[in-house]
Amino acid sequence: MPPTISTLNPSQGPTTGGTTVTLTGTGMTGSTAVRFGSTNATSFTVNSASQITTVSPPRAAGAAAVIVVHPTGNSNSVTFTYVVATVPVVTSVAPSSGPTGGGTSVTLTGTGFTGATAVTFAGVPATSFVVNSSTQITAVTPAGSAGAAVVAVTTSGGTSAPDAFFFYAVAPVLNSAAPAQSPTAGGVVVTLTGSNLLNASAVRFGVTNATSFTVVSATQITATAPPGTGSSPITVITPGGTSNPVAFTYVNVPTLTALVPSSGPTSAGTVVTLIGTNLASASAVTFGAAAVPFTVVSDTQVAAVAPAGAAGPVTVTVTTSGGTSPGLTYTRVAAPGI
Structure with a gap:
């Protein structure tokens, strides 16, 4: 009995070929060829009686009938659509900054992402990435050096232009907090000194956010202590990560x-x-x-x-x-x- 094909995934790919396609069905053991239209697949592997993995050959744009060739006869056909591959374009990266240690989940927005084979940050492959759609990819940043890193997406249509960036930030460092004590009711304005404090997104007293804070410079932040009790080390959070803690203590009213x-x-x-x-x-x-x-x-x-x-x-x-x-x-x- 000839084999049957029930599904193929993905159902489209670039005219340049090279798309790995999984065929599922029945009776596939012993298959001798897979054809896309009149063209044999670049390669194929019979994984089981119900599955074949094959690589699409180059073809002109349009629909191609995919069949499995078998000594008992050819299978039914299913349609694979060839599309003209375009060079991907990255229009935005969000968030646009993160720590040099990597690990930031970044959403890339643009066009032409279908079939992406690589996402790189300054030439270093992303730790992982998922193509959500032709216009969106989610990627996890690798470790990198402080500064701007070109973000690039590669597909069969080429590699995106070097005009999208992710900025690696150095972790903030705190040297001191003055004063280092406050009434339990809070309200004391504390001056924090250190380095790499620009773009701070939070100042925390223990696990509680400061009532308010102002980034004065790369080396100074003023923050208003929230209510609290006991020892509550202060930390600062920036795109570069979380700083070391500095001691701060809430003192009971005498x-x-x-x-x-x-x-x-x-x-x-x-x-x-x-x-x-x-x-x-x-x-x-x-x-x-x-x-x-x-x-x-x-x-x-x-x-x-x-x-x-x-x-x-x-x-x-x-x-x-x-x-x-x-x-x-x-x-x-x-x-x-x-």
Whole structure:
């Protein structure tokens, strides 16, 4: 019984030939030839009784009847269409930049992509690519050197012109963050210094995006800290990848629980011990509106020198990188008259 062909894939190819075509059907074992019209296939392989892989020969544009030749007779015919091959054209690359390490999934848009046999970036083959249609290819970038890389598509019609580019970017580097602490409520403007910071798409405090950020230059970004807690290393994301982290810590608001002593003379000089929590980063101690000298003893204790003032109560507060504490009352007592 002669073989039968039920499908062929793909069903079209360039007039230059060279398209690998898979025929499926029955009774294919022992086939002696595959013909495209009156022309024998460039080559063919009988994979099984139900499948043959063949390579189309060159032919003029138009429909060609494909048959399988067998000692028991020729198969039915199916149509393969020859089309005039055109040089592919790449009109856009998106995204247009990525890290030098490669791995960026890029969509190429243009024309004449059917049957593409290669996609290259500066002459280096894409890690992988898929021809989605005659106007679109998805490719994964290989590793490359920093700078512009010509993106080219090759088909049987030729190779696209060198006028589409992908830009390989160097990974950003962070050297410092100042200040490196913030209240848990966030809102602190942090200056980040480093290199390769242009085109940053995100600044993250831990896993949380900055409330806002501004790229000042290739070496500086200012970012507003979002609310957070504890250690939240900062990273910057650019087309070149994600930077190394720099330390940033959220500090709880300080609290005061006691002043020892809680009263003293109207004259200056009394050493008052402030007891509370989260006092280690104290930057100011005030008695009313007066800032006073102080020493941080521990995270729970600060020693401050009371200033002179009128008799009566005055509010004492501590300010740290976590904010300003609620106040406690210190009372100045006038000396008794003689």
